[in-house]
Amino acid sequence: MKSSIIVFPGSNCDRDIAVALEKMQFKNKMIWHKETKLPKSDLIVLPGGFSYGDYLRSGAIAGKSLIIDEVIKAANEGCLILGICNGFQILTETGLLKGTLLRNKNLKFINKDVQIKVMNNETRFSNKYKKNELLKINIAHNEGNFFTDDNHLQELNDNNLIAFKYCDEKGIINEESNPNGSLENIAGIYNSKKNILGMMPHPERMVDKLISNTDGINLFSSLLN
């Protein structure tokens, strides 16, 4: 499986995701944002970080970079796209995913391991997980408060497009287990064709027992399945 990671000025999780993908035997290439051609890829990753220092809005400037036209083209042709953290923010700014990520409700940058629940395990990104499986995954963001309009929220619920929700260790989804104020505790969503996943938690940080845990591995092995 071939993957491409798009690197922007200010990306800082690009190497982590490269390590995770290579560990899972992906043939990966790093692609600078000024490129105008993408190598043939089965998976394109928009990594976490602070592209362009979060100027204007998180992901807004990166969402207009030269390579993005190619990413949109590939996405429309069915290529798998994964946006993590700043990558999720970029996906919403390009319009590939609807909704947006607002400033965290408590105005704090949150960096901690949180519990999330797998809401849909029937996608290319999640088929190795069990439905309602609980994962402990790191979040590290200032703007992770997912917001969208009522129509889109309805569409997400009706079509099973919510990928993950924040919950507590027992799997209970409520306000106490919502770290950033996201609508309905949403931590990640799919587009209608489910070939694009945007998520705030960092699965690439959870692929090695030595430094964290391995709860993120099945996301990558799902892609290989």
Added chain:
Amino acid sequence: MKFSITVTLKKDVLDPQGKVVQNTLMNLGLNLKNIRQGKYFEIEVDEKDQTKAEKNIDVMCKKLLVNLIIEDYKINKL
């Protein structure tokens, strides 16, 4: 020709920064009802026709400056 653009959060979007600024002002003993924080841009364009210029600025707002899901904007000629 010069224009100003004011970008504000839509009415039903939570504005935690505005809330904190409001609370701080109130702690200073200042009286106020509500604050909404926003962004301000000044743009100069090389165009003599005002209608054309405004159209141009509007495109800039829609393409990049404003996130239409959560923000409203107003264009004023300076």
